[in-house]
Amino acid sequence: xxxxxxxKNNRRIGVIKTAHGDIHTPAFMPVGTAATVKAMxxxxxxxxxxxxxxxxxxxxxxxxxxxxxxxxxxxxxxMNWNKPxxxxxxxxxxxxLAKLRKITEExxxxxxxxDGSKHMLTPERSMEIQHLLGSTITMSFDECxxxxxxxxxxxKSMEMSMRWAExxxxxxxxxxxxxxxxxxxxxxxxxxxxxxxxxxxxxxxDGYAIGGLAVGEGQEVMFKVLxxxxxxxxxxxxxYLMGVGKPDDIIGAVERGVDMFDCVLPTRNARNGQIFxxxxxxxxxxxxxxxDNSPIDANTSAPTKDYSKxxxxxxxxxxxxxxxxxxxxxxxxxxxxxxxxxxxx
Amino acid sequence: xxxxxxxKNNRRIGVIKTAHGDIHTPAFMPVGTAATVKAMxxxxxxxxxxxxxxxxxxxxxxxxxxxxxxxxxxxxxxMNWNKPxxxxxxxxxxxxLAKLRKITEExxxxxxxxDGSKHMLTPERSMEIQHLLGSTITMSFDECxxxxxxxxxxxKSMEMSMRWAExxxxxxxxxxxxxxxxxxxxxxxxxxxxxxxxxxxxxxxDGYAIGGLAVGEGQEVMFKVLxxxxxxxxxxxxxYLMGVGKPDDIIGAVERGVDMFDCVLPTRNARNGQIFxxxxxxxxxxxxxxxDNSPIDANTSAPTKDYSKxxxxxxxxxxxxxxxxxxxxxxxxxxxxxxxxxxxx
Numbered sequence: 001x002x003x004x005x006x007x008k009n010n011r012r013i014g015v016i017k018t019a020h021g022d023i024h025t026p027a028f029m030p031v032g033t034a035a036t037v038k039a040m041x042x043x044x045x046x047x048x049x050x051x052x053x054x055x056x057x058x059x060x061x062x063x064x065x066x067x068x069x070x071x072x073x074x075x076x077x078x079m080n081w082n083k084p085x086x087x088x089x090x091x092x093x094x095x096x097l098a099k100l101r102k103i104t105e106e107x108x109x110x111x112x113x114x115d116g117s118k119h120m121l122t123p124e125r126s127m128e129i130q131h132l133l134g135s136t137i138t139m140s141f142d143e144c145x146x147x148x149x150x151x152x153x154x155x156k157s158m159e160m161s162m163r164w165a166e167x168x169x170x171x172x173x174x175x176x177x178x179x180x181x182x183x184x185x186x187x188x189x190x191x192x193x194x195x196x197x198x199x200x201x202x203x204x205x206d207g208y209a210i211g212g213l214a215v216g217e218g219q220e221v222m223f224k225v226l227x228x229x230x231x232x233x234x235x236x237x238x239x240y241l242m243g244v245g246k247p248d249d250i251i252g253a254v255e256r257g258v259d260m261f262d263c264v265l266p267t268r269n270a271r272n273g274q275i276f277x278x279x280x281x282x283x284x285x286x287x288x289x290x291x292d293n294s295p296i297d298a299n300t301s302a303p304t305k306d307y308s309k310x311x312x313x314x315x316x317x318x319x320x321x322x323x324x325x326x327x328x329x330x331x332x333x334x335x336x337x338x339x340x341x342x343x344x345x
Numbered sequence: 346x347x348x349x350x351x352x353k354n355n356r357r358i359g360v361i362k363t364a365h366g367d368i369h370t371p372a373f374m375p376v377g378t379a380a381t382v383k384a385m386x387x388x389x390x391x392x393x394x395x396x397x398x399x400x401x402x403x404x405x406x407x408x409x410x411x412x413x414x415x416x417x418x419x420x421x422x423x424m425n426w427n428k429p430x431x432x433x434x435x436x437x438x439x440x441x442l443a444k445l446r447k448i449t450e451e452x453x454x455x456x457x458x459x460d461g462s463k464h465m466l467t468p469e470r471s472m473e474i475q476h477l478l479g480s481t482i483t484m485s486f487d488e489c490x491x492x493x494x495x496x497x498x499x500x501k502s503m504e505m506s507m508r509w510a511e512x513x514x515x516x517x518x519x520x521x522x523x524x525x526x527x528x529x530x531x532x533x534x535x536x537x538x539x540x541x542x543x544x545x546x547x548x549x550x551d552g553y554a555i556g557g558l559a560v561g562e563g564q565e566v567m568f569k570v571l572x573x574x575x576x577x578x579x580x581x582x583x584x585y586l587m588g589v590g591k592p593d594d595i596i597g598a599v600e601r602g603v604d605m606f607d608c609v610l611p612t613r614n615a616r617n618g619q620i621f622x623x624x625x626x627x628x629x630x631x632x633x634x635x636x637d638n639s640p641i642d643a644n645t646s647a648p649t650k651d652y653s654k655x656x657x658x659x660x661x662x663x664x665x666x667x668x669x670x671x672x673x674x675x676x677x678x679x680x681x682x683x684x685x686x687x688x689x690x
Contacts, residue, residue, distance in 0.1 A: 034659075034660075034663045034665060035656070035659065035660075036660060036665050036667045038665065038666055038667070039666040039667065039670070040667070041648060041667070041670065041671075043648070063659065063662065063663060064635065064655070064658075064659040064662075068635070068636065068655075071636065072636070072638050072653065072655050072656075073638065078653070078655070078656055078659075079656065080651050080652055080656075290409065290413070291413065291416065291417070293417050293418065303386060303388070306425050307425055308417065308423070310409070310413075310417050310423070311380070311417075311423055311424065311425075313409075314379075314380065314408065314409045314423075315379075315380075315381060317408065317409075318379045318408060320379060320381050320383065321383055321384040321666055321669055321670070322381045322383070322384065322385070322386070324666055325384070325386065325666070325670070
């Protein structure tokens with residue numbers, strides 16, 4: 001995996017060269033939780049300009065299972081997406097979704113939210129699963145430090161994540177055009193974040209993610225942490241802010257030197273009727289749209305230019321699947337158009 | 346509206362010329378109940394070969410409302426479908442979906458299944474609604490005779506439908522390239538069916554539908570009724586068998602001289618996991634497909650050729666919207682391919 005970077009007008013403009021194609025940065029990765037970006041055909045995800053999507057290790061290991069996906073030819077073939085895929089390590093979702101989780105130095109024991117079955121995730125197993133999936137970019141296994149956390153709690157959690165990062169690196173099977181990212185932890189404490197960055201740089205990764213943000217601390221605190229830690233981040237590797245975010249979160253983070261993002265927001269909110277348009281946010285459930293014959297977005301290249309707000313309002317009120325389809329397409333197009341603009345400096 | 350018909354190898358092969366384009370017959374009309382063929386973009390419905398879809402007067406009058414759709418430019422514009430649309434009269438769905446319905450000579454009083462609000466459908470109001478929607482083909486308002494019904498019941502019901510047909514014709518506002526169909530009733534009684542056909546032919550319609558079949562009588566009885574009544578149907582007008590059906594129902598009815606069909610079966614069953622493929626019916630929920638890497642249908646022109654049965658099984662088990670999208674596309678393509686074959690004699 002190679003990263004080519006230039007600084008244009010004070011902005012990091014890059015391209016990550018992978019076995020599955022190029023990723024132009026700053027990049028936004030739509031989330032394809034269960035091997036599908038919900039309500040979208042993969043060819044339509046690509047048509048919005050997305051060059052990489054994110055898959056969730058936790059969901060895929062439980063259903064349909066990593067060994068099964070490997071036997072079926074890997075995640076790319078399984079979901080008919082031939083561009084890059086980044087998979088998370090499962091750590092974050094185990095903490096937030098699984099039942100009865102127990103964290104030890106070895107890893108995390110948990111029960112599936114689907115059927116209550118027992119599982120264990122360790123750095124080694126997470127690497128194995130992501131390898132079975134055929135992920136273009138593998139994330140090291142970490143503990144997402146909860147917010148709020150005291151300095152002592154954040155330190156203890158971060159240090160275990162660094163030991164897990166080392167075990168992840170050791171277990172990772174490198175292949176040409178693939179890569180492994182480390183994840184910076186340390187809560188909102190600059191000294192811990194700095195120590196985490198140094199520990200990861202010592203181990204050596206193809207990219208560096210910032211974890212443990214966008215977990216309730218708010219935009220102001222998040223930007224403050226970014227301002228404090230960015231000077232210490234390795235210059236010539238992609239920087240990925242996990243789970244972010246709203247459009248202005250992304251714009252602010254790009255201005256602070258972040259290269260990659262993922263978030264369920266454009267897809268999940270689409271299904272709830274929140275539509276991002278070139279003329280602002282539209283909450284399509286609002287009855288004021290019932291008679292609004294203007295296009296969902298007159299300035300989009302998505303098919304939503306051909307449908308009225310009144311129609312989408314009707315579909316949404318009627319719980320029609322097409323409401324999710326059109327709204328998701330619109331929001332993903334909006335996000336990719338925003339990233340294109342952020343790259344055109 | 347014009348109908349050009351030729352008999353090739355004993356089969357009726359035709360084309361209905363309308364203000365919104367040609368409909369090649371025998372034709373299958375996907376059902377777009379609430380101004381959407383569920384889980385499909387209209388351009389993808391068209392890509393399967395569908396040249397006409399069906400809209401439901403009952404659903405649309407309740408939500409978003411016929412006057413509203415008219416104000417927004419008509420149903421074609423509202424749902425972004427510029428080919429022909431046939432709307433039913435609302436009669437059948439009022440009987441089967443609405444609450445507390447009361448049938449009189451005047452029409453049907455009923456309560457909405459959505460909010461319990463009171464409404465009245467008469468032949469005149471049904472014509473008005475379908476006119477407001479801008480339907481290419483309007484159906485006359487009828488009572489769908491329940492099955493089973495005695496000869497006396499079927500006669501009484503049919504005779505009222507014939508009076509309603511006359512009122513429908515009188516209320517219908519004709520325009521060039523649009524048309525009005527009458528609906529034959531009479532239950533399973535050949536003499537009543539024949540009387541119904543004669544009554545409709547006297548009034549004069551652009552096409553003749555066969556109502557009151559596919560309501561529980563079974564294929565054998567349905568084919569028997571078709572065999573008995575087809576010789577009396579006007580030769581040079583389209584014949585439409587309402588609400589039919591399974592592939593072999595359609596094939597048998599085409600062999601008996603029917604030109605048009607509609608049914609929710611391919612779309613509804615798709616959402617329940619029943620997939621029609623060139624190699625037979627696949628119930629995708631069956632766990633035997635969990636590891637089946639063969640395409641959903643290797644011989645389709647739908648995108649489902651690029652996705653495995655294992656993947657669709659996974660999506661279906663995970664309640665993913667994409668399961669409905671792919672399955673619906675596959676089934677609609679299957680139905681349109683079947684119609685194309687039936688036209689190629």
